[in-house]
Amino acid sequence: MPALFNQITFIGIGLIGSSIARVIKQNKLTDKLVAFDTNTHNNNMALELGIIDEKADNLIDAVKDADLIMICTPVKTYKNIATAIAPHLKEGVIISDVGSVKSSVIKEIEPLLPPTAHFVPGHPIAGTEKSGPESGFAELFTGRWFIFTPTKNTSLEALDKVSKIWESAGMQITKMPAEHHDKIMAAVSHLPHLIAYTIVGTADDLRDEELSEVIKYSAGGFRDFTRIAGSDPIMWRDIFLSNKDAILEVLQRFNEDLIALQRAIRWDDGETLEKLFTRTRKIRKEIIDAGQHQPENEKILLSQQTKKD
Amino acid sequence: MPALFNQITFIGIGLIGSSIARVIKQNKLTDKLVAFDTNTHNNNMALELGIIDEKADNLIDAVKDADLIMICTPVKTYKNIATAIAPHLKEGVIISDVGSVKSSVIKEIEPLLPPTAHFVPGHPIAGTEKSGPESGFAELFTGRWFIFTPTKNTSLEALDKVSKIWESAGMQITKMPAEHHDKIMAAVSHLPHLIAYTIVGTADDLRDEELSEVIKYSAGGFRDFTRIAGSDPIMWRDIFLSNKDAILEVLQRFNEDLIALQRAIRWDDGETLEKLFTRTRKIRKEIIDAGQHQPENEKILLSQQTKKD
Numbered sequence: 001m002p003a004l005f006n007q008i009t010f011i012g013i014g015l016i017g018s019s020i021a022r023v024i025k026q027n028k029l030t031d032k033l034v035a036f037d038t039n040t041h042n043n044n045m046a047l048e049l050g051i052i053d054e055k056a057d058n059l060i061d062a063v064k065d066a067d068l069i070m071i072c073t074p075v076k077t078y079k080n081i082a083t084a085i086a087p088h089l090k091e092g093v094i095i096s097d098v099g100s101v102k103s104s105v106i107k108e109i110e111p112l113l114p115p116t117a118h119f120v121p122g123h124p125i126a127g128t129e130k131s132g133p134e135s136g137f138a139e140l141f142t143g144r145w146f147i148f149t150p151t152k153n154t155s156l157e158a159l160d161k162v163s164k165i166w167e168s169a170g171m172q173i174t175k176m177p178a179e180h181h182d183k184i185m186a187a188v189s190h191l192p193h194l195i196a197y198t199i200v201g202t203a204d205d206l207r208d209e210e211l212s213e214v215i216k217y218s219a220g221g222f223r224d225f226t227r228i229a230g231s232d233p234i235m236w237r238d239i240f241l242s243n244k245d246a247i248l249e250v251l252q253r254f255n256e257d258l259i260a261l262q263r264a265i266r267w268d269d270g271e272t273l274e275k276l277f278t279r280t281r282k283i284r285k286e287i288i289d290a291g292q293h294q295p296e297n298e299k300i301l302l303s304q305q306t307k308k309d
Numbered sequence: 310m311p312a313l314f315n316q317i318t319f320i321g322i323g324l325i326g327s328s329i330a331r332v333i334k335q336n337k338l339t340d341k342l343v344a345f346d347t348n349t350h351n352n353n354m355a356l357e358l359g360i361i362d363e364k365a366d367n368l369i370d371a372v373k374d375a376d377l378i379m380i381c382t383p384v385k386t387y388k389n390i391a392t393a394i395a396p397h398l399k400e401g402v403i404i405s406d407v408g409s410v411k412s413s414v415i416k417e418i419e420p421l422l423p424p425t426a427h428f429v430p431g432h433p434i435a436g437t438e439k440s441g442p443e444s445g446f447a448e449l450f451t452g453r454w455f456i457f458t459p460t461k462n463t464s465l466e467a468l469d470k471v472s473k474i475w476e477s478a479g480m481q482i483t484k485m486p487a488e489h490h491d492k493i494m495a496a497v498s499h500l501p502h503l504i505a506y507t508i509v510g511t512a513d514d515l516r517d518e519e520l521s522e523v524i525k526y527s528a529g530g531f532r533d534f535t536r537i538a539g540s541d542p543i544m545w546r547d548i549f550l551s552n553k554d555a556i557l558e559v560l561q562r563f564n565e566d567l568i569a570l571q572r573a574i575r576w577d578d579g580e581t582l583e584k585l586f587t588r589t590r591k592i593r594k595e596i597i598d599a600g601q602h603q604p605e606n607e608k609i610l611l612s613q614q615t616k617k618d
């Protein structure tokens with residue numbers, strides 16, 4: 001198969017950017033792979049690891065010859081990036097992204113791009129709590145879902161080309177309106193992160209001695225929350241601020257449910273507790289049946305084992 | 310080494326009971342291993358899997374010749390068990406347990422036991438979300454902590470003997486007052502489970518179509534909560550009812566913190582969000598440094614890999 005693109009440029013080459021860049025390299029989907037990251041460590045490391053062919057010194061050099069630009073930075077940076085690159089784009093360039101929030105992003109950057117550029121908003125539902133190109137790996141996406149949230153201007157042909165990249169990473173592809181994406185992600189990803197950050201923060205407020213005990217005994221359950229509460233702070237700050245309405249709504253529902261449970265505990269209502277705990281067990285089973293239960297680092301272990309067998 | 314005991318009897322042979330029974334068998338710590346479980350499936354399965362030597366038909370037959378009785382049932386069953394077995398105990402018998410709540414348990418059963426019996430309350434900080442003897446495995450405890458909460462009556466000699474069992478399972482041993490144990494566990498284990506049950510329940514209340522999307526995209530974060538929300542319903546109902554005060558107190562702190570975060574989102578206070586998210590990332594690192602980050606199923610994968618190398 002000939003390369004899909006002459007030049008792909010990554011703006012931001014952290015965990016997600018470097019992981020999909022690895023897939024692109026392995027499958028020879030572009031003749032040339034360029035990256036620009038304001039974090040020079042990321043830029044240098046990506047080049048050193050052989051994930052990219054070239055690092056650019058500035059945004060304009062990075063994008064001017066690109067056929068595909070992949071924005072892999074925190075969502076609140078998009079506006080500045082779009083403003084800076086808009087006058088320097090090749091005609092027919094495709095601009096895609098991996099941001100966890102879609103409506104606000106589309107609203108912000110679509111009007112800034114020239115009509116000859118094709119914007120293809122997307123979001124791979126995969127990740128780990130780690131950051132930086134040294135933490136990325138090609139298997140990150142295997143078996144997970146990629147969601148496109150095309151706008152009324154999105155070219156189907158451009159979407160198909162970007163889609164081939166994520167398919168080659170082993171992802172299942174789906175499409176939905178940006179608003180629906182943001183609502184589902186508020187429940188499935190943003191609320192869990194918010195809760196995890198809260199509970200870990202609550203523990204961090206304990207006296208030093210108690211905190212050291214919490215860490216010692218974290219296998220009791222606390223540990224499960226710290227994984228996602230170890231995610232990139234800037235990225236998540238931006239997500240919460242960019243999907244505010246959907247998050248505040250689902251948070252309200254969570255609060256009501258938590259208060260109901262609190263009341264059941266206070267009034268020794270074992271029946272209510274048992275009923276809920278039986279329902280939630282069923283959902284865990286459904287997630288296992290859907291093959292979505294394995295953390296990414298466990299997937300690596302498994303794939304290494306299979307290679308040995 | 311000669312066996313530590315002539316007969317060890319398990320009351321309850323589910324995930325934890327069967328896992329430590331496997332360790333006892335492997336290390337020949339008893340001449341005879343007997344179990345009784347009101348769930349006849351567990352009883353039969355444990356015998357079939359060769360985890361125990363004998364299954365008893367009733368509590369009295371189970372305990373009458375035992376030197377050590379390990380109670381591995383939900384904590385609200387203890388009182389009935391103690392009442393039933395008290396008149397049938399061998400002189401000098403040691404009675405120990407693995408319950409996640411200690412103060413209420415001690416208060417309930419210590420007065421019911423004859424003065425010739427030695428009660429050694431304990432709690433291994435390890436587990437998975439699965440239930441039943443078929444889900445147990447000997448490596449479950451490796452590298453985790455075991456907490457003894459001796460009372461003023463607990464014989465040190467008896468505690469040392471029980472301690473040898475958990476040491477041989479690869480656990481680190483510590484001691485603390487029951488009230489302190491319950492307070493730490495409320496933060497480290499009970500609150501995380503309560504929150505996980507709540508968030509999974511909140512999702513379960515969605516329309517069927519939305520719920521199926523939540524399951525599909527659960528790798529976005531939701532998945533991490535479903536593991537512990539898949540834990541045994543009866544066991545957890547009993548824990549919440551038995552450690553009510555400590556749980557309600559830590560829940561109050563969590564609620565305050567969550568409301569503060571909610572407010573920060575509503576008022577676009579990115580600085581507060583970023584500050585918290587940076588603090589919580591540090592805690593994740595400390596848990597990794599303490600070697601407590603790996604889920605038990607990942608430990609199995611790793612140990613299988615090491616065996617092959």
